[in-house]
Amino acid sequence: MTQDQSPRGARRASTRLVTTKAELKENRAAMTGTVAAVLTMGALHAGHLALVERARELADHVILTDFVNPLQFGPGEDYEAYPRPLDADLALVDGLVDVVFAPSVEEMYPVLPPTVSVTAGRAGTILEGAARPGHFDGVVTVVAKLLQLTAPDLTVFGRKDAQQLAIIQRLVADLDLPVRIEPVDIQREPSGLARSSRNVYLDDAAREQALVLSRTISAALRAAPSVGAIRDVLAAALERAEIDWDYALALDPASLEEIGPEHRGEVLVVLAGTVGGTRLLDAAVAVATAP
Amino acid sequence: MTQDQSPRGARRASTRLVTTKAELKENRAAMTGTVAAVLTMGALHAGHLALVERARELADHVILTDFVNPLQFGPGEDYEAYPRPLDADLALVDGLVDVVFAPSVEEMYPVLPPTVSVTAGRAGTILEGAARPGHFDGVVTVVAKLLQLTAPDLTVFGRKDAQQLAIIQRLVADLDLPVRIEPVDIQREPSGLARSSRNVYLDDAAREQALVLSRTISAALRAAPSVGAIRDVLAAALERAEIDWDYALALDPASLEEIGPEHRGEVLVVLAGTVGGTRLLDAAVAVATAP
Numbered sequence: 226m227t228q229d230q231s232p233r234g235a236r237r238a239s240t241r242l243v244t245t246k247a248e249l250k251e252n253r254a255a256m257t258g259t260v261a262a263v264l265t266m267g268a269l270h271a272g273h274l275a276l277v278e279r280a281r282e283l284a285d286h287v288i289l290t291d292f293v294n295p296l297q298f299g300p301g302e303d304y305e306a307y308p309r310p311l312d313a314d315l316a317l318v319d320g321l322v323d324v325v326f327a328p329s330v331e332e333m334y335p336v337l338p339p340t341v342s343v344t345a346g347r348a349g350t351i352l353e354g355a356a357r358p359g360h361f362d363g364v365v366t367v368v369a370k371l372l373q374l375t376a377p378d379l380t381v382f383g384r385k386d387a388q389q390l391a392i393i394q395r396l397v398a399d400l401d402l403p404v405r406i407e408p409v410d411i412q413r414e415p416s417g418l419a420r421s422s423r424n425v426y427l428d429d430a431a432r433e434q435a436l437v438l439s440r441t442i443s444a445a446l447r448a449a450p451s452v453g454a455i456r457d458v459l460a461a462a463l464e465r466a467e468i469d470w471d472y473a474l475a476l477d478p479a480s481l482e483e484i485g486p487e488h489r490g491e492v493l494v495v496l497a498g499t500v501g502g503t504r505l506l507d508a509a510v511a512v513a514t515a516p
Numbered sequence: 517m518t519q520d521q522s523p524r525g526a527r528r529a530s531t532r533l534v535t536t537k538a539e540l541k542e543n544r545a546a547m548t549g550t551v552a553a554v555l556t557m558g559a560l561h562a563g564h565l566a567l568v569e570r571a572r573e574l575a576d577h578v579i580l581t582d583f584v585n586p587l588q589f590g591p592g593e594d595y596e597a598y599p600r601p602l603d604a605d606l607a608l609v610d611g612l613v614d615v616v617f618a619p620s621v622e623e624m625y626p627v628l629p630p631t632v633s634v635t636a637g638r639a640g641t642i643l644e645g646a647a648r649p650g651h652f653d654g655v656v657t658v659v660a661k662l663l664q665l666t667a668p669d670l671t672v673f674g675r676k677d678a679q680q681l682a683i684i685q686r687l688v689a690d691l692d693l694p695v696r697i698e699p700v701d702i703q704r705e706p707s708g709l710a711r712s713s714r715n716v717y718l719d720d721a722a723r724e725q726a727l728v729l730s731r732t733i734s735a736a737l738r739a740a741p742s743v744g745a746i747r748d749v750l751a752a753a754l755e756r757a758e759i760d761w762d763y764a765l766a767l768d769p770a771s772l773e774e775i776g777p778e779h780r781g782e783v784l785v786v787l788a789g790t791v792g793g794t795r796l797l798d799a800a801v802a803v804a805t806a807p
Binding site: 348370392403 | 629639664690
């Protein structure tokens with residue numbers, strides 16, 4: 226459905242840039258019907274557009290937030306160097322969203338760090354959080370703020386950042402935020418490789434080697450519904466060590482704790498490894514019904 | 517204005533008890549006009565009724581929450597023994613509020629402790645928080661949840677628990693919660709003693725001795741707008757040691773840090789001390805404009 230054919234698209238023909246909370250609230254209050262929020266740190270690419278597309282399918286209005294959140298960067302990380310191509314971002318989503326909210330740091334955090342904040346607890350200290358203390362606390366704090374400010378009916382998050390998605394689902398459940406989370410499936414290249422802005426760093430050999438990740442995901446899904454068989458697939462992949470694995474785990478999607486052989490219900494399979502110097506993730510949800 | 521004469525009172529003639537989040541949301545959605553929330557742990561007394569009265573003045577509808585929050589009790593504290601006289605609470609506010617929300621612990625916290633929670637940071641570790649680690653984290657977590665569930669235009673908090681009020685003001689500002697905090701002035705006995713459910717423990721001698729608190733507050737207010745004079749009043753009170761002081765401090769109301777002589781603007785004066793075995797609080801806000 227293109228913008229010209231769609232009444233929704235037509236309503237969004239003039240995307241508005243707002244930079245203050247007050248303007249955002251004014252624009253939000255004027256929206257009738259359902260509203261979806263797409264929360265980003267800008268530097269938009271095709272992955273973000275898939276989120277925007279899903280948001281457009283699900284709601285009458287779309288608010289995209291474009292904010293590089295200092296709270297989620299550690300001391301040694303690239304907060305200062307993180308790209309902020311606002312004009313290019315606006316061009317990419319022009320006509321596709323109603324509002325782009327791109328506040329300054331001072332607008333978002335008049336006091337930095339804030340006195341009161343949100344913490345992801347232990348779930349934020351494992352997996353991707355293990356080497357990034359405070360990262361997920363920063364994520365849940367800014368997501369909580371942005372969800373209050375945009376007051377959406379629903380918000381979309383990609384399944385590739387599986388830990389982030391799980392933690393944000395806990396945020397919404399644990400703080401009773403009145404919003405629905407819509408997970409968006411991983412976008413894959415024809416080879417099966419999960420799409421990522423980091424894939425540009427892969428040469429042909431690394432790109433071939435990286436397929437270990439998506440093949441391991443496929444094998445784990447074929448092994449379902451047997452928890453034992455899923456765990457065997459992951460153990461065998463780690464054993465073969467075709468790439469430099471960080472982890473290949475079968476988790477309880479709610480607690481992010483490793484599951485035992487007695488687990489039934491959804492199983493979150495998460496993979497992380499380094500290929501040719503580039504760190505890659507992949508993930509999938511399987512359902513376990515048999516031993 | 518009594519209930520019979522007031523259209524607001526009339527609308528509240530049948531106070532409804534709800535115990536699930538789903539019922540609460542249904543009742544909330546049916547309210548037109550403005551809504552005030554009064555958050556309590558039950559065991560209601562005259563102090564709570566002053567909050568209800570203020571809420572009734574300010575909004576078309578009032579939701580009172582009645583929930584003993586396990587997260588804000590420490591291991592050695594009286595969570596199990598805390599009174600839960602729900603029938604008496606309902607009788608006290610019958611006809612005064614639209615809805616009483618009294619959920620079970622399982623309804624409020626399907627997972628306890630929650631994975632994701634709110635933290636008051638350093639502001640929760642000083643003053644009343646110094647001897648109660650985690651107390652204010654539990655308070656801000658349940659207040660955040662209850663404000664999401666009740667979705668009020670405003671909520672009322674008493675000024676006597678000055679640190680709690682300041683922390684909740686930070687919660688609302690730092691997480692961009694779309695709600696107005698209305699502080700309610702300290703209720704005082706004719707002697708000046710701040711009303712408290714603990715005052716029943718004071719015998720005549722202790723009641724006389726306890727007036728040191730309100731007299732120190734009055735002296736601090738008379739010393740304004742000079743920051744130096746306010747600090748002198750507090751230092752002199754501590755020096756005289758007529759009661760067993762915990763603290764008598766002049767604070768920045770936003771940060772809860774002690775102010776220096778160069779401070780201008782609002783000054784939060786907070787007092788805590790023990791009289792005849794009973795711990796008492798008092799507080800006031802002064803404005804500093806002169807050295």
